[in-house]
Amino acid sequence: MVYYRLQQFQLKLLFQHESDFPFYGKCYRGEFMLLPVLGLLALWNIFVFILYWADKRRAAKGKWRISEKALLLCTMLLGSVGAWLAVFQLRHKSQHWKFRVVTWLSLILQILIFVAVLGILYLERSI
Secondary structure: OHHHHHHHHHHHHHHOOOOEEOOOEEOOOOHHHHHHHHHHHHHHHHHHHHHHHHHHHHHHHOOOOOOHHHHHHHHHOOOHHHHHHHHHHOOOOOOOHHHHHHHHHHHHHHHHHHHHHHHHHHHHHHO
């Protein structure tokens, strides 16, 4: 039953632009994409956190490390929440000014993008 509903939900996401489906009721332009996008964003941030954790673990063991470019790129590609948690919870790369600046700027940019998307969805809904 759950698998069928999930499969039905995915089909409706793929093939119906404006329709009714179980999670939102009446669906407006673009609104149905909010839930999957937030889920993908959460998964990406978890991946970025794990990447920072793996780099810290490799540093402690003296093994091959993940490059700073890769970590910063993942942070800038909407992974700022995971990077921020890793920098300040794991205390990994917290002394490097590049990581602090990029993490904070990316976090602010990600919040602005999220607010802008919500604003656009709200304006489309009210039209």
